Amino acid sequence: MLINTYVIRSRILLSKQLICQKNKFYSKLVEANSGDINKIQRCIGQPTHYSHPHLIKDDEITPMIKKDEYRTRRQNLMNRIGEFSRNQLNSMKNFVVILPSASKKYMSDKIPYFFRQNTEFLYLTGCQEPDSCLVLTSRGSEHYSSLLFVQGTDVHSELWDGPRICPSKVEHHFGIEKGLKMEEFENYLQLFLKSNPGVVMWYDLFSIVQENVDNVIKNILKVRSNMLQSPRFFVDQQRLIKSPSEIELMRKSCQIASEAIVSTIESSHPGNNEYEIFAKVDYECRMKGAEYLAYPPVIAGGKRANIIHYITNNQLVNDDEMVLMDVGCEYHGYSSDITRTWPIGGKFTNEQKELYQAVLETQLQVIDLCKNFCSLDSLFDSMCKILGKKLQQIGLIPKSISEDALVKYAYKFCPHHVSHYLGMDVHDTPSVTRNIPVKPGMIITIEPGVYIPENNESVPRNYRGLGIRIEDDILITENGPEILTKYCPKDVDDIEQVASKQLQ
Incomplete structure (x- = not known):
């Protein structure tokens, strides 16, 4: 019994020493080069200025394209849709634009094809993550809110597929006002539509990019009579x-x-x-x-x-x-x-x-x-x-x-x-x-x-x-x-x- 107590106390003391040494090591690491820690924290699953400085300059989301350009693209899209809504749909109500990212495709069990992002989504966000979704909501005639729904961090998935962006980092990396998890997408959309009766939804129902998003929209349309329009033409006009x-x-x-x-x-x-x-x-x-x-x-x-x-x-x-x-x-x-x-x-x-x-x-x-x-x-x-x-x-x-x-x-x-x-x-x-x-x-x-x-x-x-x-x-x-x-x-x-x- 005395031997066991001694062993336990020795192990506790050794553990405390190791923790102390580990903390001192990280303190020195942070003190010596805090930038390296930032680089690790800012790893989001696609090249950034911190991980790929040879490709991407400061304030660029993708090579040669800055955050401001992506913001301008989103603003221009909302302006175009807003003008069309007022002139052609005779609607002064708020509206919501939903643009999903692509999903991973598999050639066989657990063996993915090389991922290529939906270019409409990429054009407006610069985000390369699969199974995400951009939601833009109007706030008056010239203002809009931007949300990016992402999968969020997951230790098991990231072991196999690499890092994902945390919703809290969306604004910093992509210049989008708010990030939420994809699991909150349906609830968010339902609440928005409930708070804005008769709002027009802009979503391309005839070109399925992501089944999860498409299923949510179709389920909503079964119980709500919101008008549905496709934003594709307006996005294409900008891309032209x-x-x-x-x-x-x-x-x-x-x-x-x-x-x-x-x-x-x-x-x-x-x-x-x-x-x-x-x-x-x-x-x-x-x-x-x-x-x-x-x-x-x-x-x-x-x-x-x-x-x-x-x-x-x-x-x-x-x-x-x-x-x-x-x-x-x-x-x-x-x-x-x-x-x-x-x-x-x-x-x-x-x-x-x-x-x-x-x-x-x-x-x-x-x-x-x-x-x-x-x-x-x-x-x-x-x-x-x-x-x-x-x-x-x-x-x-x-x-x-x-x-x-x-x-x-x-x-x-x-x-x-x-x-x-x-x-x-x-x-x-x-x-x-x-x-x-x-x-x-x-x-x-x-x-x-x-x-x-x-x-x-x-x-x-x-x-x-x-x-x-x-x-x-x-x-x-x-x-x-x-x-x-x-x-x-x-x-x-x-x-x-x-x-x-x-x-x-």
């Missing part, structure tokens, strides 16, 4: 015109993809498998700073170039064939989209060169038309006329047809639009029509092509099976179009020089 910081991010994304494509073409040679070319361009984009490719790339050798969305990428490319590669990268949330076509053997055949030159000249003329600030649909109509005449000169389209018939013929050779909006998503702002005039700050693609299936017996045999597309990313400015992908060669001589480098 890029800020100076967004333009710089787009320039960098386009430069990275352009340089990666050049390196890929240089290393290509007859006998390559398409997936080898895929691996090379993916590697080059990542090594130059991109997080990942912006979409599954098209690496189409030979006749497979006539499959416009060919992404199988598993065939060999023969000596006399061309490769059509449609690829882009995502750089800190902003996408590039480029297509180049080159001869795997280093030299175009006569028919390949003739057809390539027709597509290139068409593209250059359509790019030049951007200075007139016409719509994307107008550019498409012009492309069909220009390309049709080029193909008439080659002899692929009869010369004795009307202009209307010429456009229809050209469309058969190029059955896709010549342009789409580009930004955080590859097909950006899809709710915005393509029949509005382009404006400075918009970024678009220009991508004419010609596709001739092997079974097209209306053209000479040597042209059958050929597929060519040339695509560049264009910034609309007051002074005319700026080609953001200018670092990626496309003239015949330049393409042949780059393509033959591996063979020299």
Whole structure:
């Protein structure tokens, strides 16, 4: 008994000594470098100025984009919706905007796909956490409240998936007024609607981003008759015109993809498998700073170039064939989209060169038309006329047809639009029509092509099976179009020089 008491007392004394030593250690650590503790405390599951000073500057939430820009985006959205509510809905009541983040998706049990944030949510918050939700509520005509619902810290989950932001840190990190746990979302919304009878809810019910949020909204609508509107169009309208910081991010994304494509073409040679070319361009984009490719790339050798969305990428490319590669990268949330076509053997055949030159000249003329600030649909109509005449000169389209018939013929050779909006998503702002005039700050693609299936017996045999597309990313400015992908060669001589480098 005496021995046991002695042992217990010894252990207590030792424990107190260890605690004292530990406290002294942390006191010295804090005294020596309190900044390190701050860095640990401010780790929130995505890069910050404290954890990634090489990427993010002070007061930036994401690279090159500051808190003030995110605040301005939210304010502008609320102003637009408020104005629409007053003028079109004849409503002077308060309203609430609900924008969920994406959820994690799983390829199999507990094995997640790589997470990509819902870009509407990301555009307004800069937050990369899954299963979160932004709620904006109006307070009078020009004021609003912002809340960010997050999962909150959880020791077990963070062991597997990494740190999460605590709701109390939301204001500091994201400049959003208040943070709450996602488990409080339904109760908060119910109380807000109860306190504001007849309030209009702005939520996109037809595009489910997060099932938990969607279920809450649907359950509320079963018992309440609140008017529901989608905020997507208003968000897309804002995203359509890029800020100076967004333009710089787009320039960098386009430069990275352009340089990666050049390196890929240089290393290509007859006998390559398409997936080898895929691996090379993916590697080059990542090594130059991109997080990942912006979409599954098209690496189409030979006749497979006539499959416009060919992404199988598993065939060999023969000596006399061309490769059509449609690829882009995502750089800190902003996408590039480029297509180049080159001869795997280093030299175009006569028919390949003739057809390539027709597509290139068409593209250059359509790019030049951007200075007139016409719509994307107008550019498409012009492309069909220009390309049709080029193909008439080659002899692929009869010369004795009307202009209307010429456009229809050209469309058969190029059955896709010549342009789409580009930004955080590859097909950006899809709710915005393509029949509005382009404006400075918009970024678009220009991508004419010609596709001739092997079974097209209306053209000479040597042209059958050929597929060519040339695509560049264009910034609309007051002074005319700026080609953001200018670092990626496309003239015949330049393409042949780059393509033959591996063979020299």
